[in-house]
Amino acid sequence: MHSNPSPQHRRVGDSPVIKWLLIGIAIAITVGLLIIPLLVIFLEALGAGWGTLADNLLDQYTLHAIGLTLFVAALTVPLNLAFGTALAWLVTRFRFPGRKLLITLIDIPFAVSPVVAGLLYLLLYGRNGWVGSWLADQDMQLMFSWPGIVMVTVFVTCPFVARELIPLMQQQGSEEEEAGVVLGASGLRVFRTITLPNIKWALVYGVVLTNARAVGEFGAVSVVSGNIRGQTNTLPLHVELLYQDYNIVGAFASASLLAGIAVLTLVAKGLVEWRQARALNRLQTEETA
Amino acid sequence: MSIKLKGLVTGLALGASLFAQPAVSADQKLLNTSYDIARELFAAYNEQFSEYWQEKTGETLEISQSHAGSSKQAQAIIQGLKADVATFNQVTDINILHTRGNLIPENWAERLPNNSSPYYSTMAFLVRKGNPKNIENWDDLVKEDVDLVMPNPKTSGNGRYTYLAALGYAQDRFGDDQQKIDNFLQDFLGHVKVFDSGGRGATTTFIERGIGDALLTFESEVLNLADRYDNGEYEVVTPKVSFLAEFPVTWIDEYVEQNNSEELAKAYLEHLYSEDAQRLLASFNNRVHNETVKQENSDRFPEVKLMPIDEIAGSWENATKKHFASGGKLDQLQRRK
Incomplete structure (x- = not known):
């Protein structure tokens, strides 16, 4: 059928000139906009040698920023893992009024600019906010300290896990789980022995994305952080701070850490996708067999 | 599972106490x-x-x-x-x-x-090596072939100070003649080749991109830049009249x-x-x-006439309302160009 294509069925890329032109443009854009900037980050960080890079990374405030960033991610990821799984379970396994609305609402953090999200939290939980003024009376402070940073990071990253799980769980359907229930398994057992193994890789994928975003979040955190060095300065904020100090090497040293985490994330993402595809293949061969 | 969970909780609690209290x-x-x-x-x-x-x-x-x-x-x-x-x-x-x-x-x-x-500080000019355009004071900035770089008064305090400094100079020179003051300011704004959104951006435009004959910004920034490029590539000019920042x-x-x-x-x-x-x-x-x-430090900070905001515009509130608000003096002067 394909051996003799009529002229009107020719596709855009069939002419070798156009084909290579398109490939060339795609490569040029990828190299110019993605690869070179990424390389520059590492080159600039190393521009003054390994010793300077180490000095900058071992700086007291940089170390604190790294610690705080990892700490925020360590709180955010489990919270959103639990939240995302529960939510996906709820909207794919039950039918109730407002279910579609709930699915739409999950996307709010994607739709809202992170700066706006930060401001919302500030206006609500800040000293003059509805909740914040009450908290201030109890001598409690959330904004401008690490709980505030965790709160906005949770908000910004909360759709990732749920968004990964919902399509998969919808596609898989609930027959296996229903069978389990009919055979007398408890809810928890159904979840642990049927649901969890089925969604395992999507879950890991969601966690990888959540972690990447939690580590890199700038806008929302910038609003509620208070920018106190050695206390509430996360790694992305620290990059900006060093850059404005004309400490270019220091800024790029910290930036290279963030870029390193991003590269690791991509590797992890690729690995998970590969495992997921393999699991899916096996499932299909089992079904056809 | 429960042991792992316990470990996680303890770890997090430990982390929390670490960040809640200074080291x-x-x-x-x-x-x-x-x-x-x-x-x-x-x-x-x-x-x-x-x-x-x-x-x-x-x-x-x-x-x-x-x-x-x-x-x-x-x-x-x-x-x-x-x-x-x-x-x-x-x-x-x-x-x-x-x-x-x-x-x-x-x-x-x-x-x-x-x-x-x-x-305190004031507004000063950074000019290129040898001061080729011979810039000494505000009126030299409106000479035929002079291009200026400054931060935008709409978006930056730095730019606002520079605008007010130019206004102060004009008031000092032309007294009550509002028409002449407006003409000078309009001429001055017309010579600005690039309005950057902030002070650091203006510095980059002047130094890295090599645009303009004079950079108008804080004296502290100007002196700082002259120190950083101490091969005499740039020279500092402090005008005779300026704004008290x-x-x-x-x-x-x-x-x-x-x-x-x-x-x-x-x-x-x-x-x-x-x-x-x-x-x-x-x-x-x-x-x-x-x-x-x-x-x-008298050699680094020459005596100049510094005008406070009260003298130039009455108060910050007035300055904002009259000059920098939408449709204010700044907008009018730039529109009539």
Whole structure:
């Protein structure tokens, strides 16, 4: 059928000139906009040698920023893992009024600019906010300290896990789980022995994305952080701070850490996708067999 | 599973306690919120003050710094960032702490000498090697072939100061002749080739991109740049008349009471007026009030006529309303070009 294509069925890329032109443009854009900037980050960080890079990374405030960033991610990821799984379970396994609305609402953090999200939290939980003024009376402070940073990071990253799980769980359907229930398994057992193994890789994928975003979040955190060095300065904020100090090497040293985490994330993402595809293949061969 | 969970919870709790409390234990703590290019300055001052304080009282100090644009800092303080002191580069941003936050009294500026402004600066020009266009004062900026680079008065305090400095010069020269003042300002704005959104952006345009014959910005920034390129690539020109840019400071009454740090906060700011501190401030290219230090630095800070905001526009409020608001003088002058 394909051996003799009529002229009107020719596709855009069939002419070798156009084909290579398109490939060339795609490569040029990828190299110019993605690869070179990424390389520059590492080159600039190393521009003054390994010793300077180490000095900058071992700086007291940089170390604190790294610690705080990892700490925020360590709180955010489990919270959103639990939240995302529960939510996906709820909207794919039950039918109730407002279910579609709930699915739409999950996307709010994607739709809202992170700066706006930060401001919302500030206006609500800040000293003059509805909740914040009450908290201030109890001598409690959330904004401008690490709980505030965790709160906005949770908000910004909360759709990732749920968004990964919902399509998969919808596609898989609930027959296996229903069978389990009919055979007398408890809810928890159904979840642990049927649901969890089925969604395992999507879950890991969601966690990888959540972690990447939690580590890199700038806008929302910038609003509620208070920018106190050695206390509430996360790694992305620290990059900006060093850059404005004309400490270019220091800024790029910290930036290279963030870029390193991003590269690791991509590797992890690729690995998970590969495992997921393999699991899916096996499932299909089992079904056809 | 439960053991793992327990480990996780303990780990997180440990982490939390680590970040909730500062690593070093000091007798007293102080948080200074400041504008975003004052980091090196206050890093040096904090060290000096800590030594002074320990000598005087025997107490060790832990001084934390927060840096961002001073308007953003003012908002954060109003929303509950419990800073003990604010050291800003805009009077309006401290006023807001009273008008919107009710955190300091109305007369805050009278509580410390020199309008609570321990150091000040003015607007100056950076020109290229050998000053080829022969720029000495504001009227040289409107000569036929001169291109200027400055931050946009609409988006930057720095640019606003430069605009007001040019206005001050025109008022000083033309007196009550409003038409001549307007013509000069219009001519001046017409010579600006690039309006960058902020001070650092304007510096980049002038230095890295090589655009313009003169960069108009803070004298402290201009001197700083001349020092960084000390091969004489750039020269500093301080005009005869310019604007008095104050760097106001205050302790925040509401929070020092809660933090029990009133005495320390006051001492921290008062010490800025001491000779040692004034010398330090001058070494960061700021103009200071101490006579001895002034003498020592007289070659770097030539005598110029500095006009305060009251003289040029009545008050900051008036200046904003009349000149920088939408449809204000700045808009009108740029439109009529």
